[in-house]
Amino acid sequence: MKYEAVIGLEVHVQLKTASKMFTRVAAGYGAPANTLTDPVVLALPGALPVMNKEALDRIIQAGLMLGCAIAPVCKWDRKNYFYPDSPKNYQISQYDQPICLGGAVEIELPGAARNVMGEHKKIPLTRIHLEEDVGKLTHGAGDSFVDFNRAGTPLMEIVSEPALHSADEAFAFLTSLRTTLVQGGISDCDMEKGQLRCDANISIRPVGETKLGTKVELKNLNSISFVRDGIALEIRRQTAMLEGGGVVAQETRQYDGEAGASTAMRSKEMAHDYRYFPDPDLMPVQVDAAWLASIRAAVLELPFDRQRRFFSKYQLPYTITAVLVPDRELSDFFEETAKLCGKPQAAGNWIANDLLRELAGAKIALADCKLRPAHLAGLVKLVESGVISSNIAKEVFTAMFQTGETAEAIVGRRGLQQSTDTGELEKWVTEAIAANPKAVAEFKAGKQQAINAVKGAVMKASQGKANPKLVDEFVRRQLG
Amino acid sequence: MADELIFQSAARLAAQLAAGNISSVGLLQACLDRTKVVDGRLMAFNSHDETGALAQAKAADERRAAGRARGPLDGIPVGLKDVIAVEGQPLTCSSRMLANFVSPYDATVSRKLKAAGAILWGRMNMDEFAMGSSTENSAFGPTANPWDLSRVPGGSSGGAAAAVAAGELPVALGSDTGGSIRQPAAFCGIVGLKPTYGLVSRYGLAAFASSLDQIGTLTRTVEDAALLLGGIAGHDPLDSTSFQTEIPDYRTELSKRQGSWRLGVPREFFGAGLDSEVGAAVKKAIGFYRQSGCEIKEVSLPLAAECAVAVYYLIATAEASSNLARYDGIRYGHRSTKAKDAVDLYFQSRAEGFGEEVKRRIILGTHVLSSGYYDAYYLRAQKVRTLIRNEFVDVFRDCDALLSPTTPTAAFKLGEKSSDPLAMYLNDIYTISVNLAGLPGISIPCGFTGAGLPIGLQLIGQPFQEATLLAIAHAYEQGHDWHTKHPALS
Numbered sequence: 001m002k003y004e005a006v007i008g009l010e011v012h013v014q015l016k017t018a019s020k021m022f023t024r025v026a027a028g029y030g031a032p033a034n035t036l037t038d039p040v041v042l043a044l045p046g047a048l049p050v051m052n053k054e055a056l057d058r059i060i061q062a063g064l065m066l067g068c069a070i071a072p073v074c075k076w077d078r079k080n081y082f083y084p085d086s087p088k089n090y091q092i093s094q095y096d097q098p099i100c101l102g103g104a105v106e107i108e109l110p111g112a113a114r115n116v117m118g119e120h121k122k123i124p125l126t127r128i129h130l131e132e133d134v135g136k137l138t139h140g141a142g143d144s145f146v147d148f149n150r151a152g153t154p155l156m157e158i159v160s161e162p163a164l165h166s167a168d169e170a171f172a173f174l175t176s177l178r179t180t181l182v183q184g185g186i187s188d189c190d191m192e193k194g195q196l197r198c199d200a201n202i203s204i205r206p207v208g209e210t211k212l213g214t215k216v217e218l219k220n221l222n223s224i225s226f227v228r229d230g231i232a233l234e235i236r237r238q239t240a241m242l243e244g245g246g247v248v249a250q251e252t253r254q255y256d257g258e259a260g261a262s263t264a265m266r267s268k269e270m271a272h273d274y275r276y277f278p279d280p281d282l283m284p285v286q287v288d289a290a291w292l293a294s295i296r297a298a299v300l301e302l303p304f305d306r307q308r309r310f311f312s313k314y315q316l317p318y319t320i321t322a323v324l325v326p327d328r329e330l331s332d333f334f335e336e337t338a339k340l341c342g343k344p345q346a347a348g349n350w351i352a353n354d355l356l357r358e359l360a361g362a363k364i365a366l367a368d369c370k371l372r373p374a375h376l377a378g379l380v381k382l383v384e385s386g387v388i389s390s391n392i393a394k395e396v397f398t399a400m401f402q403t404g405e406t407a408e409a410i411v412g413r414r415g416l417q418q419s420t421d422t423g424e425l426e427k428w429v430t431e432a433i434a435a436n437p438k439a440v441a442e443f444k445a446g447k448q449q450a451i452n453a454v455k456g457a458v459m460k461a462s463q464g465k466a467n468p469k470l471v472d473e474f475v476r477r478q479l480g
Numbered sequence: 481m482a483d484e485l486i487f488q489s490a491a492r493l494a495a496q497l498a499a500g501n502i503s504s505v506g507l508l509q510a511c512l513d514r515t516k517v518v519d520g521r522l523m524a525f526n527s528h529d530e531t532g533a534l535a536q537a538k539a540a541d542e543r544r545a546a547g548r549a550r551g552p553l554d555g556i557p558v559g560l561k562d563v564i565a566v567e568g569q570p571l572t573c574s575s576r577m578l579a580n581f582v583s584p585y586d587a588t589v590s591r592k593l594k595a596a597g598a599i600l601w602g603r604m605n606m607d608e609f610a611m612g613s614s615t616e617n618s619a620f621g622p623t624a625n626p627w628d629l630s631r632v633p634g635g636s637s638g639g640a641a642a643a644v645a646a647g648e649l650p651v652a653l654g655s656d657t658g659g660s661i662r663q664p665a666a667f668c669g670i671v672g673l674k675p676t677y678g679l680v681s682r683y684g685l686a687a688f689a690s691s692l693d694q695i696g697t698l699t700r701t702v703e704d705a706a707l708l709l710g711g712i713a714g715h716d717p718l719d720s721t722s723f724q725t726e727i728p729d730y731r732t733e734l735s736k737r738q739g740s741w742r743l744g745v746p747r748e749f750f751g752a753g754l755d756s757e758v759g760a761a762v763k764k765a766i767g768f769y770r771q772s773g774c775e776i777k778e779v780s781l782p783l784a785a786e787c788a789v790a791v792y793y794l795i796a797t798a799e800a801s802s803n804l805a806r807y808d809g810i811r812y813g814h815r816s817t818k819a820k821d822a823v824d825l826y827f828q829s830r831a832e833g834f835g836e837e838v839k840r841r842i843i844l845g846t847h848v849l850s851s852g853y854y855d856a857y858y859l860r861a862q863k864v865r866t867l868i869r870n871e872f873v874d875v876f877r878d879c880d881a882l883l884s885p886t887t888p889t890a891a892f893k894l895g896e897k898s899s900d901p902l903a904m905y906l907n908d909i910y911t912i913s914v915n916l917a918g919l920p921g922i923s924i925p926c927g928f929t930g931a932g933l934p935i936g937l938q939l940i941g942q943p944f945q946e947a948t949l950l951a952i953a954h955a956y957e958q959g960h961d962w963h964t965k966h967p968a969l970s
Contacts, residue, residue: 039585043806045573045686046565046587048719078802080849082826089805144822146810275849277858280690280799282720 003204003242005235006212007170008162009227011177012155013187014133014195015058020152021132022049022092027154029193033147041152043087048281055154059099059130060287060295062156062186065302068103068128070292075284080275084146085135093157095276098129099285105160105180106304107172117318120304123173126159136194150194156187162201162212167232174198174224179303183328191223198227202234204242213238217252218262230255233262306331314344323352329366330356333373340377343384350376350397358401370404371397379407389468391459392416419465422474425458428466429474432457443479451475485510486647487966490704491731493650494552497544504537504544504555508599511557515648518969524623524633524643526562526603527570533557533601540597552731553711554597559652561640562603563610564695565684566590569600573686574618575608577807577814577833587684588719589653589695589712596711602649605639608835609804610655610688612636613663613907616898617837624894625667626967627933631891634664634907640698641668646969651708652698657689658792659886659911661696662923666886666936669925669965671953673697673705676943677918678723680709681716687803689796690721692915701963702924702954706730709946725944733947734954740773741952744879747778748785749910755889761927761935762885768959769883779875779882784868784913789905791868792912794848794861801845807833840901869917876942881952884910886923886936910938920946924953925962934962 020027023040039047063070077095103125111118135151137144158177164170178189178196189196198221203213218234221227233255238248253262301309307325310316316324324331334351338344355376359369379400383393388411399410411417419425432454433440442450451472458471485507488496496502512530519525540555549555562572565583567590572578590600607617615638616622623638625631626646633642637654641664644652654661656674665672674696685695697708710730716722745766750759770776809815809829816828834842848857875882888909897904914921919940926937937956941949957963 042811044565044583044585044812045563045571045578045581045806046583046682046684048683048687048721050718050720080802080805082805082808084808084810084822087806087811089808090802148811273851275802275846275851275854277798277802277849277854280721281687 001243002207003239004207005165005202005204005231006162007164007166007231008201009160009164009170009173010199010201011158011160011174012133012197013158013181013189015055015154015156016185016187017052017054017058017154019052019054021052021055021130021154022152024050025152027152028149029195031149033145033149036149037151041087041148049092049279051282051285052154055130056099056285057295058154058186059128059156060292061184061299062181063100063103063128064296064299065180065184066100066103066105066125066128068100068125070287071097071099071101072288073097073284073286074099076279076282077276078279079131081272083134084144085137085151087135087148087151091131091134092279092282093131094129098127099287100128102126103128105173105177106302107169107176108304109168109172111318115317115319117322121169123163123169124161126161128156128158131155131157162203167228167235170200170231171224171228174227176303178224179326183303184300200227200231200234202231202238203248204235204238214248214250216248216250218255219252219265220254220256222257226255226257229257229260230262233260237262300328314338314348316344316348320348320352323356324348327366333366336373337376337380340373341380341384343380346380346383347376350380354394354397355401358398362401369401371401375400375404375406382407382411386467387411387417389418389464389466391468392418392464395464416465418467419462420467422470425462425466425470425474428458428461429471429478432461433475433478440479451479454479486514487700488650489701490556490650490699491552491701491707493556494707497555498549504540504599505534507555508533508537508557508601511601511648511650514646518626518646519643519648521629521969522624522626522642522646522648523621524605524639524646524648526572526574526605526620526639528602529569532568533599536599536601540599543597550595550597552707553593555599556651557599557601557649558593558708559602559604559640559643559649560590560600561606561637561652561654563606563655563686564589564653565686566600570603571686572603572620573609574606574620575833575835575838576619577830579619579814581813585684588681588716590684592712592714598711602643602652604637604643604652604654607636607638607660608838609686609800610636610657610660610693611800611837611841613659613904614892614894614898615639615664616894617835619835622894625891626969627669628891628931631893631933632667634667634887634891636660636664637672637698638664641665641670641672644668644698644700645670646967650700651704653695653708653712654698655685655688656694656696656911656915657692657796658915659908661698662886662911662921662936662938663907665698665923666925666938667891667934669928669934669962669967671697671699671702671705671922671924671957671963673699673709673922673946673950674914674920675709675713675946676723676920676941677915678721679713679725679920679944679946681714681719681722683716683718687799689799690803691799692792692796694915702922702950702957703731703734705922706734706950709950713946723944728947730947730950734951736951738951738955740775741769741880741948742775742777742878743769743952744777744779744875744882746781746785746875746882746884748781749884751785753888753906753909754885757929758885758887758889758935762883762937765926765937765956766883768956772955772959777878779879781871781875781913783864783871784916785909787864788868788913788916789909791861791864792908792916793844793905794857795865795916797841797845798848798858799845801842801849804834804838804842809833837901865916868913872913872917872919880942880945881949882940884938884940886910886938890929890931890933890935914940919943920949922949922953924957925965926956926960927962928965
């Protein structure tokens with residue numbers, strides 16, 4: 001019996017706003033415990049919520065980026081339940097009139113090989129709504145502590161349709177979502193800081209069956225890799241259960257990334273009745289055409305759209321776009337360079353390979369690097385016009401990166417121009433042939449690579465300044 | 481001299497202060513002295529800070545001496561129902577749950593009154609968490625009616641009403657969710673005003689029912705209500721349900737708006753259950769208006785009369801069950817020492833901290849919202865609420881205000897109704913629909929029963945038309961002398 005997995009993801013994303021969802025106290029991470037609080041956060045008697053407009057702007061922006069329909073009117077509901085990390089013992093959320101409906105996340109699956117683009121799919125979303133985050137509990141030996149710094153942070157809940165069918169798809173979904181949201185300035189999506197949290201609902205069914213199997217909720221998936229691994233594990237577990245003649249129990253399981261295993265969480269006696277009702281302290285939200293238009297104007301190009309554009313406009317291969325596209329700054333750097341030098345493929349290569357390598361080595365960010373698009377454009381032009389060889393160009397690149405000087409300045413100062421003196425070149429070739437009789441003999445006997453020793457000697461004699469194409473031409477001619 | 485002072489209106493006191501005839505310290509001292517004489521019997525105060533109050537009074541006098549007096553409320557003592565936050569003062573809501581809670585922040589109305597120079601003095605007794613109609617639900621013991629110490633002052637703002645009636649305070653702020661300002665005002669023979677929903681900020685008012693609560697005034701004259709309302713009304717960015725509307729000078733509008741109004745009398749509010757003496761006094765008041773040239777028309781509010789109490793107790797308890805969930809002993813308030821674990825902490829703290837009526841309403845409200853019952857109870861109640869509001873809208877097409885009794889009876893005896901919650905709920909039968917519709921309502925004294933107990937006349941106004949409502953009330957008051965009568969307490 002072949003089974004297929006059906007997976008839905010519930011992703012909570014903290015919005016990157018200055019203040020909390022319903023009060024003006026700063027939102028943030030890492031502050032001393034219980035310092036980002038006020039009467040509203042702590043739910044003191046008499047405190048009242050007031051909507052944070054920036055959070056609304058951000059979720060509308062996210063909804064537009066993900067192709068959602070933005071509800072013209074939406075409202076707030078109270079989700080009532082008692083828990084020590086929830087100051088009011090109700091959470092302000094959106095129940096039946098969320099701000100975003102539908103939408104989709106485009107994913108890219110792994111290709112046949114590393115340099116081959118994999119299949120693209122669009123995973124439909126059910127909805128996106130806004131709510132407030134809760135505090136953070138830590139448990140000691142005999143007691144527990146609660147820090148309310150996180151309580152009240154704006155939280156976007158993104159619910160996918162049960163339309164994913166593998167752990168890899170789930171991984172691709174989260175990666176794509178994260179890239180989109182980070183590039184949109186919506187959230188930093190740092191899972192270690194709890195800015196992006198994911199629960200998965202997993203069920204399996206016989207291939208061809210349309211009815212859904214019993215689903216299991218999987219929690220504590222603390223990284224995108226753990227999401228993938230946890231889902232894969234759960235699919236195996238459910239498959240083994242059914243193949244062994246058993247039945248999958250509807251339950252919530254906790255994943256342990258270190259152990260690579262999951263355990264059933266103590267099931268509550270009955271499903272929670274949240275007693276949702278419209279929050280009487282807040283007004284409904286009306287998103288009119290003018291508001292929508294102002295947000296739409298700020299929505300930037302989506303990552304996969306840029307990937308497609310880079311391919312069609314600049315003919316950049318997948319190996320290069322795969323590196324550039326996830327990083328908006330890098331992509332912008334590339335486009336600026338391409339615009340200045342008119343050689344996008346060369347620019348792409350330099351950035352994807354050499355620039356990233358230098359940045360990693362120096363441990364600095366692109367924004368802090370001395371080498372700017374104009375520098376790189378200058379270098380590319382020098383190579384294109386034959387002023388320097390591509391070997392020399394690598395030396396110039398490194399110098400540019402370190403000093404911020406222009407390519408022209410470095411070439412001029414170090415006298416790195418390619419030699420155009422063919423007479424001198426002939427002389428070097430003759431001397432190299434004479435100095436490498438063994439290699440010459442091997443080449444003439446049929447060993448093609450032997451010519452490299454001779455060419456290498458010529459380059460050395462020219463201190464790298466000989467034009468490699470000409471060297472090859474001249475050596476072959478002299479060797480007959 | 482001190483006697484005269486303690487029963488003078490705030491408006492008159494303000495004039496005296498401005499003229500230099502009295503000082504704020506002298507005025508406050510008179511109130512303090514009066515409190516020492518009568519509050520042992522009245523129990524209107526949960527607490528008060530004598531030192532703090534005198535310091536505020538001294539500061540007010542210094543401002544005045546330096547020519548920097550802030551206006552008519554500067555130096556006037558104002559009592560606050562123990563449900564409104566004042567920084568550094570207790571905020572107990574007359575509950576064991578908050579018995580030791582001191583507010584770290586000011587309610588917006590407190591901030592506004594402080595800016596006006598008022599002396600915020602006294603935490604006034606109330607029914608616990610504003611749930612009740614007699615102040616017998618206070619965890620600290622009931623307040624007595626100054627007109628008859630064996631009777632209730634009404635509730636839930638009973639302490640504030642009793643104190644103003646007895647001359648312990650010139651004015652006070654209360655809160656009204658179903659009648660909790662107007663009913664005690666009627667029982668205590670004073671003026672109680674509940675503004676239009678949204679006129680006065682709820683920020684800093686410990687919430688009972690969010691869509692019904694409003695802070696309002698308890699005073700001895702209509703002019704004082706206008707004065708105090710001016711000090712607290714206005715849009716507040718900290719309260720999302722607060723309305724943007726121009727605030728007139730209510731006091732100067734009192735005499736400007738004259739003449740003959742169209743006054744509606746809802747026939748259903750004069751039916752069964754209305755005490756005959758109360759009915760007679762209210763009818764006499766209606767007669768006065770007729771004689772002054774007002775058009776009196778009979779109107780009908782059948783849905784309000786029949787359903788308002790039921791609708792109210794579904795919506796208010798539902799909202800309360802959620803609003804009171806925050807009282808768990810985790811961040812503040814009473815925390816049980818008997819708890820075995822986190823869940824048990826909730827059970828024990830709330831069992832110990834809440835009184836019976838509060839528990840009753842939380843359980844009822846939780847049930848109303850629960851799965852399977854939400855549609856039949858909460859949703860249906862909200863729909864009927866809209867219909868009740870529409871009923872008022874219809875009636876107000878041809879009326880400037882409505883007249884009715886405030887309560888079906890005069891003040892009842894302590895203990896008389898406390899064993900029958902439903903009988904207690906019916907006290908609010910004339911006031912409750914006003915909250916459901918979000919309208920302004922005021923109770924003014926209109927007579928006494930044969931036993932010497934005050935009777936209240938309720939006027940209901942159009943949304944945000946407090947100026948008109950106050951003028952209509954003022955006209956009646958000035959044609960009578962009920963407001964000059966004071967309880968014989970010495």
